[in-house]
Amino acid sequence: MKISVVGTGYVGLVTGTCLSEVGVEVTCVDINTEKIESLKKGIMPIYEPGLEEMVIRNYKRQRLNFTTDLGESIQGAELVFIAVGTPPGEDGSADLKYVLAVADEIGRKMTDYLVIVTKSTVPVGTAKKVKKTIEDALSARGKSIPFDVASNPEFLKEGAAIDDFMKPDRIVVGVESEKAQEILSRLYKPFTLNGHPVIFMDIPSAEMTKYAANAMLATRISFMNEIANLCELAGADVNMVRKGIGSDPRIGSKFLYSGIGYGGSCFPKDVKALIKTGKELGHELKILEAVEEVNEAQKEKMFEKILRHFKGEIQEKRFAIWGLSFKPNTDDMREAPSLVIIEKLLKHGAQVVAYDPVAMNEAKKHYLGDSIEYARDEYDALADADALVLVTEWAVFRAPSFKVIKKLLKQPVIFDGRNIYDRKELREMGFAYYGVGVV
Numbered sequence: 001m002k003i004s005v006v007g008t009g010y011v012g013l014v015t016g017t018c019l020s021e022v023g024v025e026v027t028c029v030d031i032n033t034e035k036i037e038s039l040k041k042g043i044m045p046i047y048e049p050g051l052e053e054m055v056i057r058n059y060k061r062q063r064l065n066f067t068t069d070l071g072e073s074i075q076g077a078e079l080v081f082i083a084v085g086t087p088p089g090e091d092g093s094a095d096l097k098y099v100l101a102v103a104d105e106i107g108r109k110m111t112d113y114l115v116i117v118t119k120s121t122v123p124v125g126t127a128k129k130v131k132k133t134i135e136d137a138l139s140a141r142g143k144s145i146p147f148d149v150a151s152n153p154e155f156l157k158e159g160a161a162i163d164d165f166m167k168p169d170r171i172v173v174g175v176e177s178e179k180a181q182e183i184l185s186r187l188y189k190p191f192t193l194n195g196h197p198v199i200f201m202d203i204p205s206a207e208m209t210k211y212a213a214n215a216m217l218a219t220r221i222s223f224m225n226e227i228a229n230l231c232e233l234a235g236a237d238v239n240m241v242r243k244g245i246g247s248d249p250r251i252g253s254k255f256l257y258s259g260i261g262y263g264g265s266c267f268p269k270d271v272k273a274l275i276k277t278g279k280e281l282g283h284e285l286k287i288l289e290a291v292e293e294v295n296e297a298q299k300e301k302m303f304e305k306i307l308r309h310f311k312g313e314i315q316e317k318r319f320a321i322w323g324l325s326f327k328p329n330t331d332d333m334r335e336a337p338s339l340v341i342i343e344k345l346l347k348h349g350a351q352v353v354a355y356d357p358v359a360m361n362e363a364k365k366h367y368l369g370d371s372i373e374y375a376r377d378e379y380d381a382l383a384d385a386d387a388l389v390l391v392t393e394w395a396v397f398r399a400p401s402f403k404v405i406k407k408l409l410k411q412p413v414i415f416d417g418r419n420i421y422d423r424k425e426l427r428e429m430g431f432a433y434y435g436v437g438v439v
């Protein structure tokens with residue numbers, strides 16, 4: 001089977017690579033020439049564990065190709081995925097300009113039947129717009145080539161993308177023709193052999209499923225952050241509460257970790273986009289408005305603890321930040337909570353020195369990137385710092401030598417944004433310790 005994947009970012013590159021791994025002939029397309037040329041040389045545009053080996057292996061086998069020429073990529077293909085970005089517009093709605101530009105190009109270049117599948121996260125009704133855009137482009141050419149549209153939202157998590165794609169819990173596909181369903185069944189058969197289903201449904205339901213999934217997960221996180229804040233006031237320990245409620249199978253133990261607010265390229269933008277869809281349809285999504293509000297406030301909570309500890313006097317104090325990416329195992333800095341903490345520290349005249357195992361290059365591209373120092377390793381960041389602020393729970397930060405930390409810091413103070421340290425042990429060692437949802 002031959003397919004084309006348009007957009008070679010996190011989703012497009014992982015999708016194309018994993019499909020080529022099971023034997024599909026894949027061409028990945030991007031308008032970014034530099035990205036495509038680098039990929040041909042085996043240089044990855046993103047950090048994603050396991051991706052590089054898989055790309056190189058399948059490129060060598062010629063089952064995975066890279067091009068900037070969309071027209072060439074769809075020659076002889078049965079299916080094309082649209083996997084370009086859908087960033088938030090000014091009003092919070094998903095900006096569809098990249099998706100529709102690709103649809104238009106497909107309409108201008110297709111020569112045979114194709115299933116056009118949106119893999120990007122797009123609001124309900126987008127497949128209809130994609131269909132209309134392709135029809136318009138075909139009619140401008142005076143052509144009538146049959147095609148189907150479908151929706152196949154992606155649920156991979158950054159940092160675990162290969163595993164999530166290769167071993168999906170489920171694959172959601174919205175279709176409106178038997179032919180499209182047959183082609184997508186055939187494409188995904190290798191991923192269903194261990195019992196994980198492809199759930200076929202109508203297209204609007206598939207489009208909505210993606211937003212509902214992310215909104216539900218974001219809601220759990222904001223809910224737990226609220227409970228954590230209450231625990232601090234009530235003298236309870238949110239870690240215990242999490243275990244206590246997570247063992248109820250109706251609740252489940254995943255995505256119940258309180259911290260410094262959710263970030264990344266998906267939850268913040270998708271919650272906003274769903275709120276906007278609600279507004280457009282005359283329905284106020286009150287829960288999601290609260291989810292967002294709680295998240296924004298949560299990103300500032302650790303900074304407030306820092307200010308309180310130093311009695312508001314942080315000017316010229318030096319803070320060591322461990323972790324910059326929005327979560328471990330990725331270099332993605334989009335909506336990273338680290339940026340909020342760093343910005344606040346800098347605004348109050350503090351100095352910041354950061355260490356991240358992977359994301360420092362990405363951080364340097366950010367507008368705050370020049371305003372901070374970067375350390376060689378996690379201990380180097382601590383020299384002469386007044387406190388350690390743990391922001392991203394990378395494995396390398398999980399069991400450090402607290403003796404060394406104590407020696408290096410000017411004052412033994414730890415702000416643990418992810419509750420990964422044992423506060424009792426640290427306090428016994430003489431540290432001032434601040435976590436989330438614990439006193």
Ligand SMILES: NC(=O)c1ccc[n+]([C@@H]2O[C@H](COP(=O)([O-])OP(=O)(O)OC[C@H]3O[C@@H](n4cnc5c(N)ncnc54)[C@H](O)[C@@H]3O)[C@@H](O)[C@H]2O)c1
Nearest residue numbers: 007008009010011030031032083084085086098120121154
């Ligand atoms: N990042 C994730 O973890 C994730 C997971 C699930 C779903 N999604 C959704 O998938 C979509 C893509 O996200 P991403 O993080 O992969 O984005 P990304 O920004 O990493 O990649 C998008 C790519 O599309 C390319 N592109 C833009 N216009 C193009 C065009 N006309 N032709 C060819 N290429 C073009 C860009 O150059 C870029 O390389 C979004 O809708 C996102 O919400 C993302």
Ligand SMILES: O=c1ccn([C@@H]2O[C@H](COP(=O)(O)OP(=O)(O)O[C@H]3O[C@H](CO)[C@@H](O)[C@H](O)[C@H]3O)[C@@H](O)[C@H]2O)c(=O)[nH]1
Nearest residue numbers: 154155156157158221255256257259262263264266326327
């Ligand atoms: O218990 C938890 C779990 C996560 N987070 C935070 O939530 C954010 C998102 O984490 P995660 O979901 O692991 O990463 P993403 O790569 O953004 O993946 C989400 O967004 C993707 C894009 O839509 C979806 O495909 C995935 O299913 C969905 O999990 C990060 O800031 C995490 O630190 C918490 O604070 N507490």
